[in-house]
Amino acid sequence: MPILDDAQAMYNADTKGMLKALWELPEQCARAWELGMAADVSPMDNLRQVVVTGLGGSAIGGDLLRVYATQRLDVPVVVNRDYVLPKFVGPYTLVFAVSYSGNTEETLSAYVQAREKGARIVVLTTGGKLGELAGNDGVPVITVPGGIAPRSATGYLFIPTLAVLYRMGLLPDLSHEVAECTSLLQSMREKLKPEVPRDSNQAKMLAANFHNRIPVIWGSSGTTEVVAQRWKGQINENAKAPAYWNVFPELNHNELVGFEFPGELLRRLYVVILRDPQDHPRVQKRFAITREIMEGEVAGVVEIMARGSGTLARMYSLVYIGDYASVYLAMLYGVDPGPVRVIDTLKARLAEE
Numbered sequence: 001m002p003i004l005d006d007a008q009a010m011y012n013a014d015t016k017g018m019l020k021a022l023w024e025l026p027e028q029c030a031r032a033w034e035l036g037m038a039a040d041v042s043p044m045d046n047l048r049q050v051v052v053t054g055l056g057g058s059a060i061g062g063d064l065l066r067v068y069a070t071q072r073l074d075v076p077v078v079v080n081r082d083y084v085l086p087k088f089v090g091p092y093t094l095v096f097a098v099s100y101s102g103n104t105e106e107t108l109s110a111y112v113q114a115r116e117k118g119a120r121i122v123v124l125t126t127g128g129k130l131g132e133l134a135g136n137d138g139v140p141v142i143t144v145p146g147g148i149a150p151r152s153a154t155g156y157l158f159i160p161t162l163a164v165l166y167r168m169g170l171l172p173d174l175s176h177e178v179a180e181c182t183s184l185l186q187s188m189r190e191k192l193k194p195e196v197p198r199d200s201n202q203a204k205m206l207a208a209n210f211h212n213r214i215p216v217i218w219g220s221s222g223t224t225e226v227v228a229q230r231w232k233g234q235i236n237e238n239a240k241a242p243a244y245w246n247v248f249p250e251l252n253h254n255e256l257v258g259f260e261f262p263g264e265l266l267r268r269l270y271v272v273i274l275r276d277p278q279d280h281p282r283v284q285k286r287f288a289i290t291r292e293i294m295e296g297e298v299a300g301v302v303e304i305m306a307r308g309s310g311t312l313a314r315m316y317s318l319v320y321i322g323d324y325a326s327v328y329l330a331m332l333y334g335v336d337p338g339p340v341r342v343i344d345t346l347k348a349r350l351a352e353e
């Protein structure tokens, strides 16, 4: 029986429980809001910037926040994926230091710098060295449940930041948005889960289209840009396969020109356009024209529309489809979606030096 038609075989092949973590994502989002609401934070005067510092699965939550907050916060959100913080960080900066393991060296270095620069810090982690340092320094720590992969913890590593910003008086109460997101994902999982056959399971169909091809994921500036980046990362880490992402309208000014050569390779690309009902009307026009221009050049183009009414639900509805599709793609390649040996090896070798 082909693997995508055999739910039990997929659960067996998934030694780290990526499918289980996906199933539990809706409840994770609800819990994440509660964790943020319980954090020990107080309002801050003269806030000038918010910085989220983290890497990989712990950084994407920062981008979700950046995109979410861009039309809602009076100050910019900057995501820092490095050892070094930007020069502007100082006493008027709120820094979220995020590391699921608490042991990522770039994040530890940025945390130490944030302390030296006198920034206000909130840590999100399961523990590790970061939890220990913050505990000793009296820095508020939002301790999130462990036991899953960092990239499976996007609810825990993002939604508490919304609650913290609400509690600081910088964002409105978003509990209704979180509730909508949770119930939307609960209904979506019934259609995306392994037991649902391929011809009615959108994520399985996507995985079949990605198989032996290179996925190219396009979002648009606004809610879907970060989702496109998320899909790429999930395909890389879960399916151990390459994928690329870009953003409208920028890609209309360069990337689209590059769909002429080499024809043989272009026919191996499968393009996904992630859409949001609130995309700028001119960007919506661009989708249609772009599709027409390149459709014959690549293996296929599909458009996927976000669901839900709140921004959070719309973003997560697309994240959810991509997360499931990446795990199904792992199954098609016969690879265990959970382990990320390359990252583990890199971290271990760096620790030796």
Ligand code: F6R
Pocket: 055, 056, 057, 058, 059, 098, 099, 100, 101, 102, 103, 104, 107, 149, 150, 151, 152, 237, 340, 343
């Ligand atoms: C693994 C994953 C990675 C890690 C990254 C940083 O699931 O997604 O991208 O998130 O290596 O590690 P943490 O999150 O522990 O700081």
